[in-house]
Amino acid sequence: MSVKVRIIIILLIINFIPNAFAEVKLTNALAKDIGQTYGYYLGQNYSLDRIENNYPHMSGAVLVARTEFSARFKRSIDGMDLFMTNSINEEWVRIKKQLNNQISGTLSNTHMSEYQSSQFIELVRERAKGKIESPILETLLMFNSSYENKPEKEFLDGYKYKYISNGDGKSKGVAFSIEVPKTWLSKEAGRPNIVQKFVSENGRGTRMFMVLIHNMPLQPGEEITERDISDFLNPKEINNFIPDGATADSYGKLTLEGLPGYWIKYNVNYSRMRDTINMECIGYTIFYKNKMIQLQGQVHTSINGKIIDKDGLEKYENLFDQMANTLVLTSIYR
Numbered sequence: 001m002s003v004k005v006r007i008i009i010i011l012l013i014i015n016f017i018p019n020a021f022a023e024v025k026l027t028n029a030l031a032k033d034i035g036q037t038y039g040y041y042l043g044q045n046y047s048l049d050r051i052e053n054n055y056p057h058m059s060g061a062v063l064v065a066r067t068e069f070s071a072r073f074k075r076s077i078d079g080m081d082l083f084m085t086n087s088i089n090e091e092w093v094r095i096k097k098q099l100n101n102q103i104s105g106t107l108s109n110t111h112m113s114e115y116q117s118s119q120f121i122e123l124v125r126e127r128a129k130g131k132i133e134s135p136i137l138e139t140l141l142m143f144n145s146s147y148e149n150k151p152e153k154e155f156l157d158g159y160k161y162k163y164i165s166n167g168d169g170k171s172k173g174v175a176f177s178i179e180v181p182k183t184w185l186s187k188e189a190g191r192p193n194i195v196q197k198f199v200s201e202n203g204r205g206t207r208m209f210m211v212l213i214h215n216m217p218l219q220p221g222e223e224i225t226e227r228d229i230s231d232f233l234n235p236k237e238i239n240n241f242i243p244d245g246a247t248a249d250s251y252g253k254l255t256l257e258g259l260p261g262y263w264i265k266y267n268v269n270y271s272r273m274r275d276t277i278n279m280e281c282i283g284y285t286i287f288y289k290n291k292m293i294q295l296q297g298q299v300h301t302s303i304n305g306k307i308i309d310k311d312g313l314e315k316y317e318n319l320f321d322q323m324a325n326t327l328v329l330t331s332i333y334r
Contacts, residue, residue, distance in 0.1 A: 026088070154181050257327065
């Protein structure tokens with residue numbers, strides 16, 4: 001085994017991070033977001049109803065705005081309603097009634113001129129294009145059943161944002177950008193080599209994507225080559241590149257930003273406090289000068305034997321591939 005290969009192994013073992021988890025459930029924070037989002041939807045519908053009643057000649061424009069918004073987000077509203085009904089059935093009925101009363105009580109005393117009504121119709125059409133404030137947009141996207149079944153679809157539909165690092169701090173001089181689904185919250189991480197982590201379901205989910213950057217103690221002018229990668233991507237070496245107790249499922253070479261690297265999928269059990277968690281991961285690793293850059297997608301599949309994500313990595317692998325493929329090392333182009 002070469003010195004460079006041993007260095008990589010040491011870095012990978014030291015920086016494996018078993019992250020905190022939480023089962024997907026109705027929390028106070030999520031209930032607040034859902035209540036705000038559902039009220040937003042009810043208020044919009046109430047205002048459109050009033051416009052239609054007060055200005056009958058605008059009913060065609062109202063219908064267009066309703067149709068466009070429903071085509072994009074009605075599935076989300078229905079999904080949110082179903083989730084709350086299943087979670088707190090009678091209480092949700094009471095909350096919806098209260099929201100309706102509050103909205104009608106507030107808006108019934110508000111006059112909208114014809115010009116203001118026209119502007120509101122255009123506003124709804126803009127909302128249909130995704131121009132909605134946070135956290136309402138994220139909450140709507142979370143409950144879109146088509147995104148639940150195919151997480152990459154949210155990303156491919158353009159609901160994403162760009163995380164940019166100028167190279168400061170834990171980026172260790174590597175300036176980069178990467179694109180992330182709108183519903184994956186960007187969070188700081190406590191460990192020194194994790195530049196940033198992104199957590200599903202507005203930061204409340206059990207799926208995570210991380211960017212890690214490590215310094216490598218290479219000699220001046222020395223670099224990791226495709227030949228080096230070929231040396232350790234073999235059955236005898238591969239288990240050295242995953243945590244103790246993990247099982248490698250598959251692996252291979254990759255090229256990203258013109259740089260050599262590899263990908264690896266593995267399954268691992270780890271303990272945290274009194275719990276045993278199973279996690280399925282995919283890692284993408286490339287080498288730039290004396291830096292090892294890792295992108296890692298994680299899915300928690302069970303806690304103490306209880307299944308929390310029956311589809312596991314298979315469901316999110318395409319999304320993780322899409323995210324990894326958006327990495328741009330702006331340091332290269334300076």
